[in-house]
Amino acid sequence: xxxxxxxxxxxxxxxxxxxxxxxxxxxxxxxxxxxxxxxxxxxxxxxxxxxxxxxxxxxxxxxxxxxxxxxxxxxxxxxxxxxxxxxxxxxxxxxxxxxxxxxxxxxxxxxxxxxxxxxxxxxxxxxxxxxxxxxxxxxxxxxxxxxxxxxxxxxxxxxxxxxxxxxxxxxxxxxxxxxxxxxxxxxxxxxxxxxxxxxxxxxxxxxxxxxxxxxxxxxxxxxxxxxxxxxxxxxxxxxxxxxxxxxxxxxxxxxxxxxxx
Amino acid sequence: xxxxxxxxxxxxxxxxxxxxxxxxxxxxxxxxxxxxxxxxxxxxxxxxxxxxxxxxxxxxxxxxxxxxxxxxxxxxxxxxxxxxxxxxxxxxxxxxxxxxxxxxxxxxxxxxxxxxxxxxxxxxxxxxxxxxxxxxxxxxxxxxxxxxxxxxxxxxxxxxxxxxxxxxxxxxxxxxxxxxxxxxxxxxxxxxxxxxxxxxxxxxxxxxxxxxxxxxxxxxxxxxxxxxxxxxxxxxxxxxxxxxxxxxxxxxxxxxxxxxxxxxxxxxxxxxxxxxxxxxxxxxxxxxxxxxxxxxxxxxxxxxxx
Numbered sequence: 266x267x268x269x270x271x272x273x274x275x276x277x278x279x280x281x282x283x284x285x286x287x288x289x290x291x292x293x294x295x296x297x298x299x300x301x302x303x304x305x306x307x308x309x310x311x312x313x314x315x316x317x318x319x320x321x322x323x324x325x326x327x328x329x330x331x332x333x334x335x336x337x338x339x340x341x342x343x344x345x346x347x348x349x350x351x352x353x354x355x356x357x358x359x360x361x362x363x364x365x366x367x368x369x370x371x372x373x374x375x376x377x378x379x380x381x382x383x384x385x386x387x388x389x390x391x392x393x394x395x396x397x398x399x400x401x402x403x404x405x406x407x408x409x410x411x412x413x414x415x416x417x418x419x420x421x422x423x424x425x426x427x428x429x430x431x432x433x434x435x436x437x438x439x440x441x442x443x444x445x446x447x448x449x450x451x452x453x454x455x456x457x458x459x460x461x462x463x464x465x466x467x468x469x470x471x472x473x474x475x476x477x478x479x480x481x482x483x484x485x486x487x488x489x490x491x492x493x494x495x496x497x498x499x500x501x502x503x504x505x506x507x508x509x510x511x512x513x514x515x516x517x518x519x520x521x522x523x524x525x526x
Numbered sequence: 527x528x529x530x531x532x533x534x535x536x537x538x539x540x541x542x543x544x545x546x547x548x549x550x551x552x553x554x555x556x557x558x559x560x561x562x563x564x565x566x567x568x569x570x571x572x573x574x575x576x577x578x579x580x581x582x583x584x585x586x587x588x589x590x591x592x593x594x595x596x597x598x599x600x601x602x603x604x605x606x607x608x609x610x611x612x613x614x615x616x617x618x619x620x621x622x623x624x625x626x627x628x629x630x631x632x633x634x635x636x637x638x639x640x641x642x643x644x645x646x647x648x649x650x651x652x653x654x655x656x657x658x659x660x661x662x663x664x665x666x667x668x669x670x671x672x673x674x675x676x677x678x679x680x681x682x683x684x685x686x687x688x689x690x691x692x693x694x695x696x697x698x699x700x701x702x703x704x705x706x707x708x709x710x711x712x713x714x715x716x717x718x719x720x721x722x723x724x725x726x727x728x729x730x731x732x733x734x735x736x737x738x739x740x741x742x743x744x745x746x747x748x749x750x751x752x753x754x755x756x757x758x759x760x761x762x763x764x765x766x767x768x769x770x771x772x773x774x775x776x777x778x779x780x781x782x783x784x785x786x787x788x789x790x791x792x793x794x795x796x797x798x799x800x801x802x803x804x805x806x807x808x809x810x811x812x813x814x815x816x817x818x819x820x821x822x823x824x825x826x827x828x829x830x831x832x
Contacts, residue, residue, distance in 0.1 A: 315640045319672050326674040329705045336704040515745040519787050522748050526794050 272437040274411065284443055285412050288403065292450040295395045296458050306387045311380060316360045320494055323358040327501045331508060339511050346505050353502035356495055400447065404430075407443035415439040532558055533568055536575040543582070551576070552583040559591060563599075570596065577610060581617045589614055608635060609644030616652060625656060643673065647682075654686065662686060670702075677706045681713070684720075693724035711753040711760065718746035718763045725770075737780040743767050744783070748791070756812075758820050761798045762827060768792035769831060796831075799824050 313321075327349050334342050356362045408430050419427070419438045428436065430444035441449075532554060539547055558576055563569065573592050580589040593614055597607050615628045632649035635642060646669055653662035666683045673679065684699035697720055703713050725739035747763035754760065771781075771788045778785065805813030806821045 312641060315672060318641055322673045322675050326705075329675060333705045333708045336708045337701045341698070341701050515749055518745050518748045518752065519783055519791060522752060522794070523787065523790055525752075 272440075274414075274436075274440065276411065280410060280412050284407050284410055285446060288407075288443065288446055289450055291399060291402075292447070292454055293457060293461070295399065296454060297461060299391050299395060300458070300462055303388065303391050306391070308380075308384065320358055320360045323352075324494070324498065324501060327353060327498075327505060331501075331505055334508065335512050335514050338513055338515070342511055346508070350502045350505050353498045353505070356498060358498065359495055396451070400444075403443055403447050410443040411436075411440045412443050412446060413441050415441060529561060529564070529566075529568060529572065532561075533572050536572060536579075543579075545583075548579055548582040551579040552585050552588075555580055555585060555588040555592075559588065563595070565599070570599070574610070578613070581613065586614075586618055589617075605639075605642045605644050608642065609648050612645060612648045612652075616648075622656075625652065628652065629656065640672075643669070643676075647679070650682070659686065659690060674702070675706055677703045677710075680706070681716075684716075688720060688723075691727065693720055693727070696720050697724075709753055711750040711757060714746050714750035714753065715757070715759045715763060718743045718750065718760075718767070721746060722763070722767055722770075732775055732777065734780045737771070737776055740767055740771050740776075741781075741783055744771065744788075744791070756798070756802060758799070758802050758816055758824060761795045761802070762820075762824050764791060765795035765799060765827060765831070768795065796828065799828055803828065 330342075330345055330349060337345075352358060411428075411431060415427075417439070421438060423438050426448075427438060427445045428440060428442045429448070431440075431442040535554065536551060539551055543551065555576055558572060561569070573596055577589055577592045577596070580586075580592065593607075593610055596610065597604075600607050602608070602611075612628060612632060615631070616625065619625045619628060629649065629652050632645055632652065635645050636649065640646075646665070650662050650665045650669065653659075653665060663683070663686050666679060666686065670676065670679050670683060680699045680702040684696045684703070687693075687696040687699060697717060700713055700717050700720070703710065704717075707713065721739050721743035725736050725743060728736050728739070730736070744764065744767040747760050747767060750760035751757055751764060768788050768791050770776075771783075772785070772792065802813060802816065803821055803825050804810075806816045
């Protein structure tokens with residue numbers, strides 16, 4: 266049997282105008298809409314209360330002391346170390362010292378964690394809902410349509426990717442079904458959005474600006490939900506306690522300077 | 527002029543601008559305010575710097591306009607905007623009672639939101655300005671208890687302690703700054719200065735403590751010089767302290783740095799200072815950018831000791 270070189274399928278050109286274009290345009294428009302809807306729905310992260318800030322910053326203070334201990338004289342270091350170890354162990358920097366010995370609270374009941382989760386939910390919803398609707402729309406109206414032919418040959422492996430919804434075993438891989446076109450748009454429109462929405466992270470940029478305007482807002486969480494600050498403080502106290510080696514950078518500085526000249 | 531050009535002019539200005547420098551910056555106000563608002567971080571940073579410059583030169587109308595635009599963009603309840611508004615109120619206050627009013631306003635804001643750090647800092651500055659020094663210090667210690675990783679607060683606290691001659695406390699605060707910024711050579715030099723002043727303040731000038739403090743001061747200065755080549759303030763300190771250490775009243779038994787090393791360090795500092803003074807006066811390449819007052823002081827020191 267002679268090899269069929271190019272399969273010929275007679276297509277109505279209207280397929281092109283009434284399916285390929287609409288799908289593409291709808292995809293782009295939903296992308297843009299989603300972007301602005303996300304911006305609208307995003308709630309500003311709640312600032313931390315004073316006690317939470319104190320808890321976090323004092324923890325960082327301990328880390329700073331440990332990493333830069335060599336910058337200060339031994340006596341200064343020892344007095345700071347003794348004070349911090351004692352304070353860390355007694356838990357006086359904790360947000361609520363009473364909760365020290367309790368098991369860590371369920372992250373679901375933590376209001377801060379809830380907030381973050383809510384935001385994540387919103388983001389996911391913005392992704393899932395339109396996707397489901399569009400896919401349903403395509404499935405209902407255009408399922409099984411073959412709408413275009415790629416201008417280049419492909420191997421058989423691409424069949425499942427390009428011809429989903431069309432169960433014809435012998436059809437050339439170059440034919441693309443409507444559902445597949447939808448998937449190609451879904452994953453391939455990123456650069457188009459970048460072009461339209463200006464680097465695509467207009468959302469991020471606005472956030473960065475507000476952040477820049479109040480760097481002291483302290484919205485970021487050092488202790489993630491589920492982590493127990495009391496335990497982290499104890500671990501840090503131990504880290505400080507085992508620091509025995511202290512080499513003050515100013516020791517022998519006069520020789521270093523003289524050797525340099 | 528474009529936004530970046532304007533921004534660079536502000537960036538190249540010194541941290542403590544001279545009146546003429548402030549004036550030339552402040553006179554950029556119309557050209558900056560006429561630019562279209564592009565809502566970029568750079569533009570708002572420029573607005574903020576311009577705001578301070580216009581207030582320094584008494585151009586309150588421009589300052590008002592800038593503040594209005596910033597508030598329109600970020601909202602009146604933004605912590606930083608509130609602090610800027612406070613600066614404006616402080617600058618336009620004409621008498622003591624108006625300043626007291628601003629202070630009361632700050633206190634009210636902080637009562638509602640104790641985490642508003644920009645306003646807390648304004649309040650401390652204003653307290654200090656109104657000569658309520660002990661209140662300023664206690665407010666500042668409360669602030670560093672809240673955020674012990676803020677270098678600005680620690681160095682300000684060091685300054686306040688230094689002003690009331692509590693040198694060990696000032697040194698403690700600056701050491702905290704070093705824990706946060708271990709390579710800040712200006713802080714090292716400042717520690718040297720405070721140790722030196724502390725040594726000078728001891729009445730018994732032959733005691734062991736004086737030598738200890740002077741040597742500590744010398745080491746801090748040396749570290750500053752080690753971190754930053756050609757640091758005039760550092761070499762000035764090295765020369766000054768070594769000069770003190772070479773005075774005959776210092777007993778050899780009290781020294782931990784041998785006299786010959788001190789001598790060598792003194793000559794090293796002299797050579798460096800001579801270079802800097804000569805280079806800066808001729809405007810040689812690599813010697814520009816020194817503060818003219820500092821160069822004059824170095825020259826004076828060199829002439830006094832030679």
